[in-house]
Amino acid sequence: xxxxxxxxxxxxxxxxxxxxxxxxxxxxxxxxxxxxxxxxxxxxxxxxxxxxxxxxxxxxxxxxxxxxxxxxxxxxxxxxxxxxxxxxxxxxxxxxxxxxxxxxxxxxxxxxxxxxxxxxxxxxxxxxxxxxxxxxxxxxxxxxxxxxxxxxxxxxxxxxxxxxxxxxxxxxxxxxxxxxxxxxxxxxxxxxxxxxxxxxxxxxxxxxxxxxxxxxxxxxxxxxxxxxxxxxxxxxxxxxxxxxxxxxxxxxxxxxxxxxxxxxxxxxxxxxxxxxxxxxxxxxxxxxxxxxxxxxxxxxxxxxxxxxxxxxxxxxxxxxxxxxxxxxxxxxxxxxxxxxxxxxxxxxxxxxxxxxxxxxxxxxxxxxxxxxxxxxxxxxxxxxxxxxxxxxxxxxxxxxxxxxxxxxxxxxxxxxxxxxxxxxxxxxxxxxxxxxxxxxxxxxxxxxxxxxxxxxxxxxxx
Numbered sequence: 303x304x305x306x307x308x309x310x311x312x313x314x315x316x317x318x319x320x321x322x323x324x325x326x327x328x329x330x331x332x333x334x335x336x337x338x339x340x341x342x343x344x345x346x347x348x349x350x351x352x353x354x355x356x357x358x359x360x361x362x363x364x365x366x367x368x369x370x371x372x373x374x375x376x377x378x379x380x381x382x383x384x385x386x387x388x389x390x391x392x393x394x395x396x397x398x399x400x401x402x403x404x405x406x407x408x409x410x411x412x413x414x415x416x417x418x419x420x421x422x423x424x425x426x427x428x429x430x431x432x433x434x435x436x437x438x439x440x441x442x443x444x445x446x447x448x449x450x451x452x453x454x455x456x457x458x459x460x461x462x463x464x465x466x467x468x469x470x471x472x473x474x475x476x477x478x479x480x481x482x483x484x485x486x487x488x489x490x491x492x493x494x495x496x497x498x499x500x501x502x503x504x505x506x507x508x509x510x511x512x513x514x515x516x517x518x519x520x521x522x523x524x525x526x527x528x529x530x531x532x533x534x535x536x537x538x539x540x541x542x543x544x545x546x547x548x549x550x551x552x553x554x555x556x557x558x559x560x561x562x563x564x565x566x567x568x569x570x571x572x573x574x575x576x577x578x579x580x581x582x583x584x585x586x587x588x589x590x591x592x593x594x595x596x597x598x599x600x601x602x603x604x605x606x607x608x609x610x611x612x613x614x615x616x617x618x619x620x621x622x623x624x625x626x627x628x629x630x631x632x633x634x635x636x637x638x639x640x641x642x643x644x645x646x647x648x649x650x651x652x653x654x655x656x657x658x659x660x661x662x663x664x665x666x667x668x669x670x671x672x673x674x675x676x677x678x679x680x681x682x683x684x685x686x687x688x689x690x691x692x693x694x695x696x697x698x699x700x701x702x703x704x705x706x707x708x709x710x711x712x713x714x715x716x717x718x719x720x721x722x723x724x725x726x727x728x729x730x731x732x733x734x735x736x737x738x739x740x741x742x743x744x745x746x747x748x749x750x751x752x753x754x755x756x757x758x759x760x761x762x763x764x
Contacts, residue, residue, distance in 0.1 A: 319345035325399045325412045333394050339363055341376055346395065350384040352377060358387050404428055484725050486736045487519050487527050489552075496554070497741070498524070499725070499734075509557050516545070518574045520581055521723055522601060527552050530574060530583065530599075531565060544589070545570040549581075549599060563604050566597050573619035573631050574722045579603075584631050585612055585619045592617050592636050596646070596653075613644055613653045618665035620721040624674060634665040634685050641665070643677075643698065657703055664692065668718035668735050670726070672746065675701045680744065680751075681737060683717040691715040691738075695749065710749040714740050 324330065339346050341363040348361040355378035359367070364384055367376050375382045386392075400418040402409040402425055409427040413420075430441045435449040487496040491513040495506035517532025529550045533543065549563040565583055572586025572593075581599045585592065592615035598607045609629075616633025623629050629646040641664055643657040667682035677698045684690040693712035698705055716737030725734040733744045734754070743754045 318342070319347060319398075319400065319415070319418075320403075321345065323400045323403060323405075325401045326397075330394075330398050337391070337394060337398075341367060345398070346387075346391075349387045349391065349395075351387045351391070352380075352382050352384055354378050354380045354382040356388075358391060359384070402427075485521050485524060486720070486723055486725075486734075486741065487521050488720065488736070489514060489517065489519060489527075489529060491515055494557075497736075507557070509559075511557075512550075512559050514546075514550070516570055517550075518572070519720065519723065520574065520576055520601075522551075525554055527554065528562075528581070528601065530581070531569060531572065531586075533570075544568050563599055563606065565599070566606060566608065567593075567595060569593055569595070571618045573621035573633065575621035575623050575629065576722055577623045577626055580626075582609075582621060582623060582629055584621045584629070585616050585633060587617055591615075609648075610646065610652050613655050614638060614642060616642065616644070616665075620667055620669050620718060622669045622671050622677070622721070622724075624671045628674075630669065630671065630677060632667045632669055632679060634663060639663065641667075645700075656700070657698065657705065659705070666717040666719060666738075668721050668724075668737070668742075670724055670733050670735070675699060678733075678744075678746075680735070680742075681712055681716045681718055691717050695744070695751065708749050710751055712742055712744075712751050713753050714742075716740050716742065 321327070321334065324334075327334075334345075337346050337358075338344070339349070339360045340357060341359055344360075346358050346360055349358045350361055350364055351358045352375045355375060357375075357377040359376065368374075373381050373383075395415045398415045399412050400415065402411050402413070402418070403422055404425045404427045407427040409425050411421060411425075428441050429438060430444045430447070431438045432447060432449060432452075435453050437447060437449070437452045439447070484499045485496045486499075488494075492508045492510050493506065494509055495504060497504050512534060514529055514532045514534055517529040520528040520530060522528060529552055531545055531547060531549075533545050535543075545568050547565040547568045548561050549565065551560045551562045552558070553560075567588070569586030569588050573582075573584035575582040575584070579600050579602045581601060582596070583599065584596050585594065587593060594611035594615045596609035596611060598609060599605075600607075612631070614635045614637065616631065616635050619631040619633030621629060621631045627648050629648070631644050632641065634641050641659040641662050642655050643659070644653050645656045646653045662682075663685045664682040665685060668680040669677060671677050677700065679696045679698060680694070682692045682694075684692070693715040695708040695710055695712065696705055697708055714737075716739050718735060718737050720736045723736055726732075727734065731746045733746060735742050735744070740753050742751060744751045
């Protein structure tokens with residue numbers, strides 16, 4: 303839409319309130335003299351009043367007057383300040399109703415003191431709209447309007463804007479790498495640390511307001527994280543102490559905590575996955591007992607929603623999602639003494655065990671869905687065998703329920719508390735995952751695995 307440009311007389315008149323345009327003059331005539339600006343002699347516009355003599359003045363008139371007479375009231379000549387007018391004056395102005403300044407062109411609308419200017423800016427009697435090209439402008443421009451000229455200019459404007467956006471995008475792409483605003487983050491007691499994939503550096507700091515251990519971390523962006531659950535004490539016994547159910551939002555720049563919600567029940571060692579605004583909280587343990595409870599928490603609406611319970615309670619599950627429909631979890635069933643893969647089909651509304659890993663009794667396994675049919679699992683920790691950690695990589699085919707061990711392995715054995723923080727780099731088809739001790743890069747094309755130069759995860763860095 304082109305900007306309407308009235309002539310100078312119209313521009314002048316459209317920014318003042320004229321007595322000749324008062325529609326209900328008989329009703330308001332008694333107090334009109336009290337509403338006249340003593341500088342321009344028009345009805346007050348955006349009025350202020352002198353704090354000494356209490357006489358009103360238009361805000362524009364006050365600016366023009368003070369430009370020549372700094373800080374001196376035009377009425378009492380005192381060195382005074384101005385403030386908004388009193389409520390009585392505002393109420394009286396609100397009683398006045400004005401006819402449109404284009405009434406001589408046929409406009410019959412009447413509006414309040416507050417609304418008349420807004421109407422006059424787009425009064426239908428002075429607006430011309432071309433049915434052929436959708437040009438909108440002042441009626442004075444109607445005879446000179448040419449559709450081809452107008453559309454050519456619009457196309458030129460669009461091309462110029464596109465070029466600006468391309469330049470901005472390229473500049474941003476050159477300055478940042480493929481990870482954008484992605485972080486790896488952890489918090490333990492009052493120790494916080496994060497690895498920024500833009501600066502390729504670790505940063506660490508202490509926060510003494512709250513000390514939280516074993517809480518799950520959800521990275522929202524470079525400004526905020528969520529800490530879900532955990533213990534707020536330096537010493538705890540996970541088999542007997544009751545963990546927190548709070549969902550806490552933490553500002554990284556300001557290092558401030560804010561509780562924004564709660565899980566439906568207290569738990570520890572639960573699985574967590576994120577898909578857009580939805581946080582999936584799966585299973586977990588409480589006082590040594592494993593749980594089946596599952597739920598979602600929406601980070602935008604702060605609303606919770608219960609999900610169907612797991613087919614079997616599992617300890618230390620890790621989770622991943624696919625296409626907002628499927629949720630997968632891998633964890634150890636203490637009752638069955640086995641590790642299982644369970645799938646939730648949210649359209650069907652129930653969990654089912656889709657695979658039993660008979661030879662493996664492990665938990666804290668890293669997960670990632672490559673596509674609708676293929677999941678990779680990596681690392682993990684043995685339930686027995688002195689908590690042995692693994693460096694294996696397994697490919698699981700959902701369609702035919704097959705486990706395929708890969709020849710490639712992680713360079714370092716590790717377990718994965720932070721599986722929900724996995725970062726997938728589409729350009730290199732690689733997955734970055736933060737383990738308990740290392741950051742791992744897994745090249746998915748050749749399944750080669752190596753630890754990038756981002757360094758060892760220092761949990762107690764100063």
